[in-house]
Amino acid sequence: MPADVFTAPLKKPSHVGDDWLEPKQTVYDSEDDAIWDDLFKRQMEMLPGRAATAFMEGTEKLDLGRGGVPEFGKLSEELDKLTGWSVVPVPMLIPDHVFFWHLANRRFPAGNFIRTRETFDYIQEPDVFHDVFGHVPMLTDPVYADYMQEYGKAGWKAMRYNRLKALGSLYWYTVEFGLIEEKPGDIRAYGAGILSGPTEVVYSVEAESPNRIMLNVDRVMRTDYVISDLQPTYFVIPSFEDLYRQTVERDFDKLYKSLGPGFTYANTAVIDVDYVVNRGTLEYTLRGGRGSGAKPV
Numbered sequence: 001m002p003a004d005v006f007t008a009p010l011k012k013p014s015h016v017g018d019d020w021l022e023p024k025q026t027v028y029d030s031e032d033d034a035i036w037d038d039l040f041k042r043q044m045e046m047l048p049g050r051a052a053t054a055f056m057e058g059t060e061k062l063d064l065g066r067g068g069v070p071e072f073g074k075l076s077e078e079l080d081k082l083t084g085w086s087v088v089p090v091p092m093l094i095p096d097h098v099f100f101w102h103l104a105n106r107r108f109p110a111g112n113f114i115r116t117r118e119t120f121d122y123i124q125e126p127d128v129f130h131d132v133f134g135h136v137p138m139l140t141d142p143v144y145a146d147y148m149q150e151y152g153k154a155g156w157k158a159m160r161y162n163r164l165k166a167l168g169s170l171y172w173y174t175v176e177f178g179l180i181e182e183k184p185g186d187i188r189a190y191g192a193g194i195l196s197g198p199t200e201v202v203y204s205v206e207a208e209s210p211n212r213i214m215l216n217v218d219r220v221m222r223t224d225y226v227i228s229d230l231q232p233t234y235f236v237i238p239s240f241e242d243l244y245r246q247t248v249e250r251d252f253d254k255l256y257k258s259l260g261p262g263f264t265y266a267n268t269a270v271i272d273v274d275y276v277v278n279r280g281t282l283e284y285t286l287r288g289g290r291g292s293g294a295k296p297v
């Protein structure tokens with residue numbers, strides 16, 4: 001890593017090295033495996049017709065429903081044959097510069113723990129279900145797999161320009177909460193934040209509240225986002241090729257020089273340059289969102 005990159009002083013657990021990788025994956029017991037199976041079953045009931053085709057095909061190619069928490073060694077072997085990626089265990093959220101370095105080397109860091117029954121519906125810290133079920137199926141798509149690697153490669157540049165917030169916003173609105181229009185009028189979810197939980201799968205593609213706007217990388221990198229509630233706005237791509245091109249063919253030096261340190265647009269905003277697919281009512285957000293008990297309509 002270049003010497004001029006600032007790295008946040010996160011406290012590293014003593015048993016992991018500079019790569020933050022666990023020496024080996026947790027051995028899960030039968031209750032952990034049952035939690036995985038129940039989460040898997042619930043999501044698979046909701047996803048047909050709502051999740052991107054590439055995601056559904058990825059779950060089959062990797063046989064994620066074979067029962068229990070997947071073993072990373074075997075999963076990586078299968079993923080390697082498809083796109084050259086692997087899945088590696090990490091103890092917790094890891095520092096940005098290490099995360100970018102793993103992605104740039106086609107390694108996806110995944111949580112080395114699973115949620116409990118008490119936190120079955122929602123957990124803030126990404127666990128193995130969010131990371132593996134949510135993210136890994138998309139890595140079987142060759143173009144998406146390349147996008148993720150390019151994202152990792154872009155990370156250190158963003159750190160040098162002190163524009164990590166902007167790059168983080170791109171991750172948020174694509175990798176975590178992205179939608180794709182597979183055919184005219186047929187909008188599906190490919191973001192892991194959507195696909196690993198029960199509520200947003202339906203809300204993101206069917207509810208009237210949220211705005212759905214075609215993705216424009218410059219615009220998205222200037223847009224704020226909310227981490228603990230359903231999104232008021234989703235950004236839609238026409239294809240993974242388009243997402244790859246919009247990102248890889250961009251002059252990020254020029255972009256970072258033109259960006260302010262904060263966000264320009266609120267996450268509810270619709271602006272002149274937007275190509276709007278659906279303008280949302282914002283009813284859920286305006287009623288107060290999650291804390292208010294508003295219905296995700």
Ligand SMILES: [Fe+2]
Pocket residue numbers: 126130131134135176192193
């Ligand atoms: Fe995630």
